[in-house]
Amino acid sequence: MREFDTSSTESDERARLRRLNINLLYALDALLHSPSLTAAANAIAISQPAMSVKLRQLRDHFGDELVLFGERRHLTALGEALQSRVGRLLREINDTFTLTLHFDPATAHQTVTLTAPEVIELMFISRIVPQLRAVAPGIELKMVPFVHGSTRRLFDAGVDVAIVPGAMVDDGLRATTLFAHGPSALVWEKHPLVGRLVSEAEYLAARHAAVHGDMEKQMFGEYDSNHQLARRNVVVRTGLHSMLPALAIGSDLIVTTSNWFAQYQASYLPVTLLDLEIPSPTTALVAQWQPYRDREPIIRWLIAELKRGADAIGQPIPISL
Structure with missing residues (x-):
């Protein structure tokens, strides 16, 4: 041979x-x-x-x-x-x-690119930006649109750090868990079900609004046809989490969104969370970055700031779904 x-x-x-x-x-x-x-x-x-x-x-x-x-x-x-x-x-x-191993956030002038699902950008990133600006006034934080699917594709698009739901975590990338969340039911404050424990039968009999099914499963994890989320009567689907509170206000719709986002919206809009007797699963929200950048000072600084911000906002009130 x-x-x-x-x-x-x-x-x-x-x-x-x-x-x-x-x-x-x-x-x-x-x-x-x-x-x-x-x-x-x-x-x-x-x-x-x-x-x-x-x-x-x-x-x-x-x-x-x-x-x-x-x-x-x-x-x-x-x-x-x-x-x-x-x-x-x-x-x-x-x-x-x-690359430089010298990094002082107070004096550095660099751009760092971050992406997160819309609901996390609205609820979490918006709350930690003031702190990031205070400690690193010369750092430009560039937020780019989040695309559900492959986490590696986010890095192919130029992202430095991605915040992804548990279902999208890539084991080949570095990761740190920021916090956990789960689905909850948000309604107009004058909805007829407000103010009492809502049974599974009442929940399923109601009309619902939600994000598209693939987005929902990637945010909260897969669920089978017997799960309550699969058995809802969804009459409105949207590609934007930010649309959900607007759909609830003045209507009889129950909207499903992250418990973090729901409580954040309820703090300043005429919406409230339903008290359901249905148990709610939780899933992690995880920061990921490229392994070869693990020792870069700006990446380590950003991850630490994200973790500090997540720890500072505590935990959401337990809500069943």
């Missing part, structure tokens, strides 16, 4: 990679994300002819067209596979060459 010299192949591959200019990565990122060749050239401040040369070099290197420009841009399968990888690699390169 013929034996292959793998060490020679690996050496040839390393030599081939060393011949590449790192600037090609920036060109590749621009080409994979821009609507035209001209826009890609403008994105990295070079001329269109120069970008055409770089595109040819990249096609030669990968043996693939990567991207085709016409009436609209079309990525090849390899181009699509490279799109998020290149962005992640450029961020890691930037992190590497800008």
